[in-house]
Amino acid sequence: MNTKDKVLDILEETTGSAEVRNNLDLNIFDEGLLDSMGSIQLILELQNELGVDIPISEFERSEWATPNLIIAKVESLI
Secondary structure, three states: HHHHHHHHHHHHHHHHHHHHHOOOOOHHHHHHHHHHHHHHHHHHHHHHOOOOOHHHHHHHHHHHHHHHHHHHHHHHHO
16 A cells, blocks of 8 residues: 555544545645644654654644645655
């Protein structure tokens, strides 16, 4: 399984919505699919599953707003 698919699996599980897989430009915050606690859960899952280091202090919501942005960010950290 490639990084994109892993990220989408984690994102789908964290948000509880398959829409994140169907619309990679969906703003998950504007749609109410992810909040502050969900963001922390997402970061922890990404760290555990993919071994990337994502400091919560450097988490900028605008850089993590869509599945495409999340995939790009994670791929840049691998």
